[in-house]
Amino acid sequence: MVLSHLKTFVRIVDAGSLTRAAEQLSLTQPAVTKQLAALEEEFQTTLLIRQGRRMRLTATGEVLYHYAKRIQSLAEQAYEAVAEVERPGQGEIDVGAVSTVAVFSLPKVLAIFTRNFPRLRIRVHIGDIQTTLDGIIRQELAVGLVTVPIIHPQVDSIPLFQDTVRLVVNPDRARKLPSQISLEELAHMDFISYQTPSRFRAFMDGMLEQHGIIPHVLMEFNSHDLVKSMVKVGLGVAFVPDSVVAEDLANGTLTAIEVPELPPLARTTSLILSKDPPRTGGLMALLATFFDHYQVEPRLWPGWYWETRAEESALPWSAPRSTARHPSTHS
Template sequence: MLLQHLITFCRVVEEGSFTRAAQVQNLTQPSVTKQVGALEDYLQVQLFTRQGKQVHLTPAGELVYDYARQVLHLVQQCEAAVRELRSPGSGSVTVGCVHTIGLFTLPDLLAEFVREHPKVKINVRTGNNRETVAMLLHGEVDVGLTTTPQIHERILAVPLFEDPLVVVASPGFAANLPPVLADSDLARLPFIGYVRGARFRMTIDQILEEMGIQPNFVMEFDNHEAIKTMVALGFGVAIEPVSAVQRELDSGRLVPLTVPGLPRSSRTTSVILRRGERRSAAVNAFLELLERRYRVSIVRAS
């Protein structure tokens, strides 16, 4: 079994077809088919089933794909370690994170990290919490940043900071409201929020349900930027993480509303790592930045 066979196999899975896998690797389709066939012969299993032009993993294929991704990640780690040995202070760090962290928390961290380590290459991959955990477990990222607690035997999770939820409105909208809002006042306001089914939306729905409020959602979006824009334009109010609206609060484009009946709620942002893994100097340098910024212990804990 050759490393190239695993690379080609993973490419077929990710592209969804032998033809596209051949194109992106600059190979002929028969060559791709031959490499996958050689891998199947070596492992003595069928890796794919075909339905027309579409290919689907068999249960054995799913197992092999999981291990193949880990093997390729280990090879990348080896290459990075050798590069660091040849050129101290270089290397790379791949960070996986949820979208809100990628938009509102990570930029400042990366700016400081790049100033301190200008020769280190930074890669960022975003997804939801479940996808971020999967990327970490499959070796696709070195470090993960999530907004919900993670418990897994292969993962070390270290809380970094609490991110409180706050009700926000535009200054003009807030000017027509009482300085202190009762639950009944909040219930009458138009809400702008995340789309139904999203984890964050479920959190907001639960909070409002505890308050006995059936909210009137007049707009729903799949990202915080759109929500903030509509709130700033005066279309309604929203419950948002402070990290997502801090710049707007600082600039005065949004203002916090005082709602004594709102349960104290926050999201816990954590760094997640694979347990028992040797980490490069570049990755440890990034973790040390997190330690300084949030006054936690990560490197020794891992």
């Protein structure tokens, strides 16, 4: 069994057919078939079966696919770690993020990072919380950004900022409303909401139901921009994370109104990573950028990060501290 066979196996599964896998790998289909047969011979089992025009994993195939993905990721990390010694400050870092963070918060941090480390390439993978967590556990991702704190034996979770949830309305409608409204007034409003099953939708529905409100949902969307657009044209109100609407509130295209009878609403955006990640200079630089930008207290840093910082002088290059700070709207 060689690494190339596992790589081919993963590509067949991801592509869904031998033909597409061969095209993507620039191999002939007989060569791909031969590598798959060699793996099945090695493990004395059938890994894939044909189902119509597609290939389906067997039970043993699913197990091997899981490990093959991890092996492939570790091999790539090994090449990058060795290459970093030869050409310090270069390489690639895979970052996973939920869409809210990827669109509205991550760009500000990456702008600082790429300015300081222009030869380091960041690859961003957008997915839900479970997908991002799985990527960290399998070490396919170096860093993950999620909208809830994560408790997992293989993962360090560092809170970055509290993302306040605001009730926003069209500015014209806001002028007809008091700056603070009651629960009774809120219950009679039309809501623009996120589609179910969304963690944010479940969070908000649960909070409102605790206060006796079953929101009248006029429209549902799976996009922050579409939710905002519907509110901007006056079709309803919406509860939205502050990071999503900070610029809209600042430029006056949306207005926030308060509901004093509701408790302060916020979600904790957290950075997650493996408890034992490859401690490359690139990862250390990226973490330093995040910790500095969000002013993360040193007591929250992972234990191994302290140890590696103590050895930082031995690295061929070090991670400078950024002077940029996160906007006050994140507090």
